[in-house]
Amino acid sequence: MIRPLSRTALVLDIVGAFVLFAVVMPTSLAFYAPGSLSPLVAEPVGIAAALIAGVLQCGAVAIGRLSPGLALAVAWVGALVQMSAGLGPLPINIAILGVLYATAAWGGTRTFWAGLASVLVGGFVAGGYMVLVNGLLAGVSTLSSILNIVLFGVISTLVLGAPWLGGFGWRMMLRWRSTRDAQARAEVAAAEEQERVRIARDMHDVVAHSLAVIIAQSDGARYAAASDPRIATETLGTVSQTARAALSDVRMLLTQLRHRQGAGPQPTIADLEQLFEQVRQSGVEPRVTVDPMPPGEPPAAVQLAVYRILQEALTNAIRHGAGGVVDVRLAWLADRVDIEVRNVARDVEGTPATHGGHGIVGMRERAQLIGGTLGAQREGGDFVVRGTLPIGNGGPIRSGAPVAPVTVESRGDA
Incomplete structure (x- = not known):
């Protein structure tokens, strides 16, 4: 009334x-x-x-x-x-x-x-x-x-x-x-939610990987100190270098928060060798196979997605893998790139959940953002991350400046 x-x-x-x-x-x-x-x-x-x-x-x-x-x-x-x-x-x-x-x-x-x-x-x-x-x-x-x-x-x-x-x-x-x-209001709320998810995904990708490497190196330095102080000193140097790199990445994320998404440099496939070296220093040997190689320069969004997916998959291998080897396979085709990361799983309890956890969710979101798919599951005694990311609208990879070579390791039986 x-x-x-x-x-x-x-x-x-x-x-x-x-x-x-x-x-x-x-x-x-x-x-x-x-x-x-x-x-x-x-x-x-x-x-x-x-x-x-x-x-x-x-x-x-x-x-x-x-x-x-x-x-x-x-x-x-x-x-x-x-x-x-x-x-x-x-x-x-x-x-x-x-x-x-x-x-x-x-x-x-x-x-x-x-x-x-x-x-x-x-x-x-x-x-x-x-x-x-x-x-x-x-x-x-x-x-x-x-x-x-x-x-x-x-x-x-x-x-x-x-x-x-x-x-x-x-x-x-x-x-x-x-x-x-x-x-x-609904559009603003949706944009804010997407931004929160993006921030959480980026923070997880940067911090979780760096902390996993630092923890592995710190444990190794502690055990090595009793027998060979020189190895402990080298290991602590790696810890320091990894921490500085993580700090630089966090500062980049903070810059994006102050300005807009995409501000500042983003990792590309040219940075994969540095990522593999960090993993190698943590005690896990990545056996990398790239076949075929990228014929040109892939789109920046695809390069970022490949880097972040491999970063999280290798972090999981460091934290939950049983062996000291992880197999990485990349196939740069005309319309897509196929990714596979395989490592021996420690046990059921030590393996990351296939449908939960921030890391696997983040990898799936990375793939979905550019129209791709990604799955993570146990296959026998291995834990496998497998994804497919489209390149452009099905056209060939853009030609242009040559891409910094991605090291192809052939170690053991790879």
Whole structure:
């Protein structure tokens, strides 16, 4: 019944209703100056009825936005008072148009339809009242009177329906604005969620790999210190180098957060040799096979995805692998690149979950972002990460500056 309305809006509505009353009420009373009244209406009764009807109808305008349903009811009471005194149409009836506008623009569902019903019923009631009570164009026959009632009913309905349709248009405008604002908020929330996921994925790729290498090197240095201090010193140097590289990557991520995604350099396949060397220093030997080699320069997004997927897969091999060897295979085809990383799994408990964990989820997201697929699962005693990433729209790899060679290791039985 009562809508939330600011104090300023309510004051403006009340002041507007007072101004309307002050303008139309004297004009309405002028219709019933001495000597101009219908013989059926006494002068005091007509003036009193006009005043009461004016107060009620202008009062309905004052609360039209605050409570459209109550305003419609008050306006109906004012109209009934006016008709019960035998008064014809008056300038104060302009207030009814404002009330009908309010029911369509701000009323609830019931008030909305009650306003439309008031337009239809009130229009024909007004038409019949003007012909039968006021004697306006009363016909000499019943048929002509009926036709006049229909004529005035249609005219009154059109007059009353115009502001209701205007309120309906404003209602649709408000609903469109609300829908647009809700859509904008949803888009902002989705963008924020995507950005949080991207940040979490990048932080995991950078920090998890570096920490895995540092932990492995630190454990090795601790055991080597007892037998060969020189090896421990070299290992600590590797730890220091890896930590500095991780710090540089974290600073790059912070730069992206301050500015925009993609700011600053991103890893490419030219950086894979450094990645393999870090893995090698942690005690795990990567046996890398690249066949065929990339004939040109792959897109930057594909290079970044390949680097990050291999980084996470090798990190899992360091943390969960049983053997000291991990097989890496890359196949750069004309329309895609195939990736496979295979290592001996330590045990079921030590193997990363195939459907959970931030690392595997991050690898899948990396692949999906550029339209590829990736799977991670146990195959016998091995844990295998296998993915396919499309290159462009199925066209050949872009030719251009030569790509820094990716080292192909042939160790053991690779």
